[in-house]
Amino acid sequence: MTKISSAIYWISIYLAIVFAPLFVLLLGPVPPGSGFWWDFSMALGFTAIAMMGVQFILTARFRRVVTPFGIDIVYFFHRYLGVMALTFIVVHYLIIRINRAEVLGALNPLQAPWYMTLGRLAFLLFATIIITSLWRKRLKIHYDEWRMLHIGLSTMGFILALGHIEGVSYYIDAPVKHALWISYIIFWLLLIVYVRLVKPWQMHNRPYRVVEVQQECNNCCTLVLEPIHHKGINFNPGQFAWLTLRASPFHIKEHPFSISSSAAQQGKVAFTIKALGDFTRTIKDTQVGETAYLDGPYGVFSTDCYPAAPGFVFIAGGIGAAPIMSMLRTMADRHEQRPLLFIYANDSWDNVIFKEELDTLKTRLNLNLVHVLKEPAPGWNGESGFVTPELLQKVLLKEAQEYEYFLCGPKPMSNAVQQGLHNLKVPLGRVHFELFDMV
Ligand SMILES: Cc1cc2nc3c(=O)[nH]c(=O)nc-3n(C[C@H](O)[C@H](O)[C@H](O)COP(=O)(O)OP(=O)(O)OC[C@H]3O[C@@H](n4cnc5c(N)ncnc54)[C@H](O)[C@@H]3O)c2cc1C
Structure with a gap:
């Protein structure tokens, strides 16, 4: 497959996943008394939750998904699709507030139906995610803390939003539709398990040893890593990998670095790193023999x-x-x-x-x-x-x-x-x- 056809293929899959719940849930008889604006609002809600779910796929760095686009483009879309999904949620809410305010119930969680409270909490979490992501540097949130927050809030927000839909049960009360909806939920939950547990576990089982630490000029340092009991990564020159040092892959404290060594000599990999921040300033203190983990290679910046x-x-x-x-x-x-x-x-x-x-x-x-x-x-x-x-x-x-x-x-x-x-x-x-x- 060429890069363009592969990109079209993945965009089609994206659209299919995002719109799948709409087609399934609108099939057959729809609940009475719906009306255009009500249905439109529900469609926005379902689309938004599917888009939020796909965000986990985009950041899971599935190599086949990111290769045709390049990971920076994928992250760029991740960011703007998040904003779009939040906008859909706001419009979903506003339409109901204008047309059928009575179904929203009280704001007070003690009086409101539990699933409405879940929906409101999910919205607050998603809004916090977007604000802290778009303005992280301005809000002076350190990258590692932001990342933990991002992962925690997005997982929680997504689960709360699923709970909200399940509780409202509108459109998904027919047994077949409900079964399909449950399968959809299971798919997303398995994906979260894969991203947060299976992938780090795979990295954990493919460790590297630091075999050289070379001091370079201009506050830079080159680390050479050697795979321990495995073949290592097979990279193209110019690609990069996420490096975890002095932490388990489960901690998700990883940083991206371009591989600086020759791709003609696979096995060992070198990274040349400039001391610019909290993590990179510690690179010079790395000891030969330390364990490292890599996730990669990624990128299309290659001859x-x-x-x-x-x-x-x-x-x-x-x-x-x-x-x-x-x-x-x-x-x-x-x-x-x-x-x-x-x-x-x-x-x-x-x-x-x-x-x-x-x-x-x-x-x-x-x-x-x-x-x-x-x-x-x-x-x-x-x-x-x-x-x-x-x-x-x-x-x-x-x-x-x-x-x-x-x-x-x-x-x-x-x-x-x-x-x-x-x-x-x-x-x-x-x-x-x-x-x-x-x-
Ligand atoms: C594709 C790519 C390749 C890179 N290759 C190299 C390289 O070969 N050599 C090199 O010296 N640097 C490289 N960098 C930059 C390097 O990743 C950052 O300098 C490093 O992560 C900064 O971490 P810190 O904690 O030292 O700095 P901080 O002061 O914490 O962060 C400085 C800035 O770096 C970015 N950053 C921090 N942590 C991460 C992270 N985990 N993931 C993504 N961005 C982060 C953030 O924008 C942050 O604001 C590369 C970055 C990318 C995206």
């Missing part, structure tokens, strides 16, 4: 996705070089002959990670390396400043329009490079990004 490309251009800033190194190392191991250009931006020469190895790679590959330094020392005769559209125009050859572009760096750099490539008439479909931020 292997474009076997027919006549050449490749890589543009990275600082630690953004990690996935590029995996691609360059792999190509060197595979005796790649195609022309390669690497534009590598850093603050200063002292902060250029991998500089010695890049010089060696130049002798093994048809590689043109352009260092761009923001603050060069006196005497530097290479490129200086930022990667600008003008710099791209200067260093890119005419035939580079046909190449595939891999870009990994801070947002301002990505924006400038996109603009520059657009000016040079490089088709957007040839420009591939990896942003080191998902939320």
